Amino acid sequence: MRADQRRRLCRILRRAGRPDVADPAGLSFSEAAAIPETFFTVWANVFQLGKLQPGESILVHGGASGIGxxxxxxxxALGMTVYATVGQDEKIAALRPYATAINYKTDDFAEKSAS
Structure with a gap:
């Protein structure tokens, strides 16, 4: 591979499998490392431990955070009904295509997510 064709890679696994993935262009190493970390965290907690299935509902606190x-x-994307709490109305608009977002400072999320 020529020098001008080299890609930055981030390593996900220490051994076994195919651990190297292309580092997204324009991101620092720290930013790129955060991508698999957030997906692994969500996958382990929501799907492996929580066993959430398509058609079920989930309430995500801090829905506009990195993990959120x-x-x-x-x-x-996997077919769940998603409710998310946020602290600003601007964040409601950002999540609207994907979740019913609730401003926990002005609304009762328990009431809204139960309806």
Whole structure:
């Protein structure tokens, strides 16, 4: 491979499997490392431990955070009904295509997610 064709890679696993994935262009190493970390965290907690299935519902607290947005997007993509709490109305608009977002400072999320 020529020098101008080299890609930055991030390593996900220490051994076995195919551990190297392309580092997304324009991201620092720290930013790129956060991508698999958030997906592994959500996958382990929501799907392996929580055993959430398509058609079920999930309430994601901090829905506009790093882990929160990953949970919202992944659950939405896999067919779950997603509710998310946020602290600002602007964040409601950002999550609207993927979740019913609730501003916990102005609304009762327990009431809204139960309806």
């Amino acid at each position: 947005t990953t949970a919202v997007l992944l659950c939405h």
